[in-house]
Amino acid sequence: MAGERSNLEKTASTLAQLDRRSREIFRRIVDSYLDNGEPLGSRNLSRILPMALSPASIRNVMSDLENLGLIYSPHVSAGRLPTESGLRLFVDSMLEVGDLTEDERRDIETRVVAGGMARSTDDVLADASRMLSGLSRGAGVVLATKADEPLKHIEFVRLEPTRALVVLVGDDGSVENRLIDLDPGVTQSTLVEAANYLNNHLRGRTLSEARAELLMRQSEARAELDQLTAALVDAGLASWADAAAGRPDTLIVRGQANLLEDVRAAEDLERIRLLFDDIETQKELIRLLGDAEDGEGVRIFIGSENKLFSLSGSSLVVSPYRDTNRRVVGVLGVIGPTRLNYARIVPMVDYTAKLVGRLIR
Structure with a gap:
């Protein structure tokens, strides 16, 4: 954002150095470039400008615009094209954007x-x-x-005494499976209680929303859940985070x-x-x-x-x-x-x- 502010300040400073005549000549050079990609010279400019200026006067203005870094000459004695800095100035402060028909x-x-x-x-x-x-x-x-889909359902399925599969179902119907290690002493009722807690409190929320909700409910969760169940809830949320991070x-x-x-x-x-x-x-x-x-x-x-x-x-x-x-x-x-x-x-x-x-x- 600091870089964008610096660019805006530079644009404003450069724009302030252009009088009406300089702006009109600069605009015509940019318009010609955007239209056909060709350089525009002083003689052709004198024919299309709304003000009466000789080619010599136009060349003086073009020289000033070159010194400001807004236009350049691709060849000796050729017309002028806008530089990237000139295009940036035009886009930021002179571009007239209409609505679609x-x-x-x-x-x-x-x-x-x-x-x-x-x-x-x-x-x-x-x-x-x-x-x-x-x-x-x-x-x-x-x-x-990467999708941060709302969660529809979470379930713990024991595979071994110390390992379980976390099944995560998103609102969009996507299904993610993650393996987790279980602490000794985790029973089937612990798995069910942890899944019920997550489904009751976090269903319909995205991962970022779920984390915020869980932080708000930490003291409440400690009162509701025993230590093993609380650890399983944390493991389920971590699995959800891994699933979200895995989506490219x-x-x-x-x-x-x-x-x-x-x-x-x-x-x-x-x-x-x-x-x-x-x-x-x-x-x-x-x-x-x-x-x-x-x-x-x-x-x-x-x-x-x-x-x-x-x-x-x-x-x-x-x-x-x-x-x-x-x-x-x-x-x-x-x-x-x-x-x-x-x-x-x-x-x-x-x-x-x-x-x-x-x-x-």
Whole structure:
């Protein structure tokens, strides 16, 4: 969060140094880049600006913008392109994001809800990733985080005198089995009493909620349960934690081939190949998407602001999605070139995250 505050302060400081003329010229350069990826020169700028400025005056303004690190010239005597810092300034303070039209909303809903409301969560997430890829012409990504499912039922089944199986049934129907060691002296009635205690007090709660509940009831539990039963209750809760920790994150990526459409030179192809390698290893992308879970609403990562995109010159537009209890259960978004159509993709990602949140159980 401190890094985000620092970026915002830097953006505000840079923006304060731009007068109306400088902002308009900068905006036109960025708009041209996002539209066609081409540099924009002073002569063409003089034709499209709403104010009368000579090419020489425009070049002076462009020189000031270069000194601020907002634009650069890719070749001698060429026009100008925005730098990553310039794109960040534009996205944070000048981007005009509208709402989706009713037709666009229906299109998204048709693509994601095509199979009906009774499909599995995995099917919904795969369709969302595919839809984002198709509409953005980038790569659609979805991360379903480790589930912290509410508990429906817990049972202890003795296997040997000093070993038992803990059977954990989640609200979603998932079943997890864990082996635990039993203290000498644990009887069948102890197993039943511990299971009854957990089922009575913790059913319907997630692991984090269950831990909080158990802490609140510690003194009450000591009064209700004997030492062996209390130890068995703790073992059951620990087994539940092990089960939750064992569920891996699910990463879905669709439409990677779309990233090749913007390739214009051999070095661009090599950068995209490096990005493909990073996506294949998944670790860095999962970490980046995990970072996005902590934010509210849509977040945008541009180029070398993140290690994953430092070589490929790509951007990520991403938003967390929530279940019916408003818990963040994953993130979804779009990977594409830094010249993504942010104004169009930001509301698309935002609406898709809300839609997926309504569809998942």
